[in-house]
Amino acid sequence: MATNENRQRKASRYVVPVAVAGVAAATIGLVPALAASGDPDLPQITAQQLIEKIAASDTQTLSGTFRISTDLGLPSFAGLLSGAGAGAGSGASSADPADKLTQLVSGSHTLRLAADGPERQKLTLVDGSDEYSLIHNGDDVWAYDSKSNEVFHEKTDGGRGEKKGEKGVPGTPKELADEVLKAAGDTTSITVGGTAKVAGRDAYQLVIKPKQSGSTVESVKIAVDAGTGTPLKFTLNSVSGGKPVVDAGFTKIDFSKPDASAFAFKAPKGAKVTEGTEGAEGGEGGLAGDKGGAHDQLPKGLEGALGDFGLGGAAGADGKGGFNVIGEGWTTIAKLDSGAPAPKTDEAPKEVQGFLDALGDKVSGKFGSGTVFKTKIVNALMTDDGRVYVGAVTPQALVDAANAGK
Template sequence: MAETRKASRYVVPFAVAGVAAATIGLVPALAASGDPDLPEITAQQLIEKIAASDTQTLSGTFKVSTDLGLPSVAGLADSFASGGATGGTPSTDPTEMLTKLISGTHTLRVAADGPDRQKLTILDGSDEYSLIHNGDDVWAYDSKSNEVFHEKGEAADRPAEEKELPGTPKELADEVLKAAGDTTSITVGGTATVAGRDAYQLVIKPKQSGSTVESVKIAVDAKTGTPLKFTLASVEGGKPVLDAGFTKVDFAKPAASTFDFKAPKGAKVTEGMGEGPAEHGKSPEDVEKDLEKEFGGLDGLFGGMAPGAGEGKGMNVIGEGWTTIATYDTGAKAPKTDEAPKEIQGFLDSLGDEVDGKFGSGTVFKTKIVNALMTDDGKVYVGAVTKQALVDAANAAK
């Protein structure tokens, strides 16, 4: 417990990487060569086309290449997974496996048949890791360790949101363009061929200076309106932060057997909290109590960095649009990296830059997209903005 408490003081820099991964998502994207000749279309019409898309079935293969400008986290993740600082988790844990996608290049297979059936497989040489949702069952299987995680969940058929939403694609497009306002440029940047399909390219760029985002490009299937490509580029240049995309795609309904799963003979099966004893877990109530004790609840754990998290509990928002900065007072002096557990000390040293100003001194924990300044007196400033923008915000707050 003491080691866990010590490690918890270093949540903020790790949350930076988590937020960056969350803002990226897993939207498939990788343009092939070729510029098809398609009818002209406006940005609003293309947004309407995306909104009108009703793709329920597909299968395909795509690659995800991520470059956050971070040092390798593979060894660090293995250390934590083996119980080094936070306690062990099963190798089939989806959160643990998906964190591997925040660096390097990975090949994935995907299949979907409506809201009740989806399958995602991460390929790693001859090894595979699969997540399967089939009705009320959720399975995770790691072929390398021959371990299975199974959990029962509610059926995917849930009542629609009661809040009022735009009623037509045109209304939705109008809302998107209105939300973009004066801070964003949205244009159609030509065409592309993605996985053998003709696509339009929607280009989104900040008009404000100080953002770390250079552009977002989304390739949209010209026939179905389905997004096929998402490329996120940083003002730092170099490789895209995210370049992930379909190399093969088929919109036909996958065979029902695609989503069938039976634990292989000899596999270790762990039941989740929804059914049977959890070998590795605790009840939701116990987890909530632990979070409250260790971090002051979820808001304390993430330092109020998630949108809307911690509002009314110390989090404030500075600026607007692409240069929005969230601020949060942890109420405690920032730890020194040389006090960190040895498993993460080198990682923190490579991730952070010491800075000073009117606010005093602190450390900027950086990626190519999301940066966070943690001052020595425990205040946190985080956003998809440059290091200087964070320092300026901290100075202005004094």
């Protein structure tokens, strides 16, 4: 039923939260899968049939090992965090998922996963001899950081793995695939790009590419289990080349039901336990998530982009303290007018100034002058008079929008 599907989708946010820009998908190609040398020889299938296979997948139970690598093309955060004290003295728990899981937006990480329907999931982030575990079991979410021996506990909304007023972010390969496939239009090519072995399973490769020029997205690839229709791997590539922006997938997977003991948790002796704020409107004080409002009005291709640039306070889509939407599909741009001059980076602390200088390029044009802050996917142009243009588009596309006075 639709209700159960929604609950499963929301609950799965606790499995592998990652920060990526959402992308819109559209025209479904009819190119069948053709196996290359060394790849599994599977029956031919069209993109339409493969998407239907994903939609029909009803995987409720699994366990396995998951590997995620992210490369946003950002300079190192090390000096920035050191100079800022990395939140020292804030009183927050080191086990709070809102802070701990931000590690997944850079570098490579190994996780162990287990899931038993929408009510029970467990993630363990392995870092050498240290482990960080996040467990959702019915009405409770527990997080434990072995390095600090701290525990974070929070109640969920009716056992659905979601705080009231909070919106989840895509996490598992299936959720990432859902975000890509849930929109339709004429801006995208979707084909089947052969077959592959993923976590010892035979899989088809679904390939999504923009038809529009100006997007920073080169392709999205989703490896789909040939037997169950479960997405096993998600890869997001940038037009800038190099390593994938996101390469997230299983290295080992078992679809049998995990033992109930896998989701049981008791705070270790001597551990510091911090209780999260329950039912805060907009998700404040809880696990990381959208706070509603302007983000809900953004086109699918830009959901999460404002948050990535610290612009979560936009108030609406009317241009009055909020944002205007420019373009469509993969080249959508959000324009915000802060009404205030852009901050001067030379007035920032030394560590922050170095980070911003590495991240930004000075640009000028008919619009005046400003700075483009770059990643491999989401870019933002901040003009000196306080306008901000943000999108999963090239810096030149942002400059062109600003020059056009849009």
